[in-house]
Amino acid sequence: MKAKLITLPNIITLANLLCGTLGIISMVSLQSAGALRVAFVLMLAAALFDFLDGFVARLTGQYSPVGAQLDSLADMVSFVVLPTVVAMKIYYLAGGYGAWSAVMLLITACGALRLARFNVSDDQKREFVGLPVPACALFVGAFGWYMSGRIGLPAAAWMQWAVLAAGVVLALLMVSPVSMFSLKFEGFGFAGNEVRYTYLLVSLVIVLVAGMPGVGLAILLYILYSLVIWLVGRCK
Incomplete structure (x- = not known):
């Protein structure tokens, strides 16, 4: 059967992909402060498109194997490669140097494995196994936004190691x-x-109080809440 390439969900997924691509270009072509802020805004836009493509697919019944593969490829660019580049920049802004930044390539490797595991799983509808790649990306992007306001300020000696950790x-x-x-x-x-x-309500309050970096705090809340619930379940 001939696969249909141009559908509304696929167009929305391509918007996600283009946001990630533009974010990577911004990290290469813009000054640090502007690059980090543009990259984060584009991550937010990519996350919105990532939510909408699935929502529209469910609404219109336009599911397809092509759409599923395209979604995974777009996520790899916007939520795995782009945050890896941002994380490396954050490391250098935190006073890091040399080849230690290569540690951040773990984000690329583990992000790819996370997407591959999701693609072959059919039991991750109500719950995810492992941190979703958009959540990881938005945490990194929000911290990048925070660091963009500290360019030129001296970084504590421990900060580069904290960023790597x-x-x-x-x-x-x-x-x-x-x-x-x-x-x-x-x-x-x-x-x-x-x-x-x-x-979502608590996250909205956090963002309204803390501004853009509040997105990172909201993701941290998501991680901590999930860890507590998971550990309580394991102890029963």
Whole structure:
């Protein structure tokens, strides 16, 4: 059967891909402060398109194997490669030097493994296994936005190592067995979506109070909440 390439969900997925591509170009062609901020805004736009393509596919019934593969490829660019580049820039801004920045390539490797595992799993509808790549990307991007305001300021000696450690933790979380709740809504009613609505409301308050870096704090809340629930479940 001939695959249909041009559908509304696929067009939205391509918008996700183009946002990631433009983000990588910005990291190469712009000054550090502007590059980090543009990259984060483009990550946010890519995350919106990533949510909308699935929503529109469900709404219109335009699921297809091509769409699924395209979505994974777009996510690889926008939420794996782009945040890796941003993480390397953050490391240097934190006072890092030399080849230690290569540690951040773990984000690329683990992100690719996370996407591959998701592609062959059919039990990640209500819960994810491991940190979703968009969540990892937005955490990195939000921290990049924060660091863009500190360009020219001296960094503490320990900060470069803290940044590397954070990169390793994020990478390992993506391939971990930790269960994390999905933000894919089961309809728009409150019943069955209690955790999602509550999380989004708390996240909105955090962002309104803290500004753009608040997105990173919201992702941190998501990670900590999921870890606690997962550990409690394991102890039962």
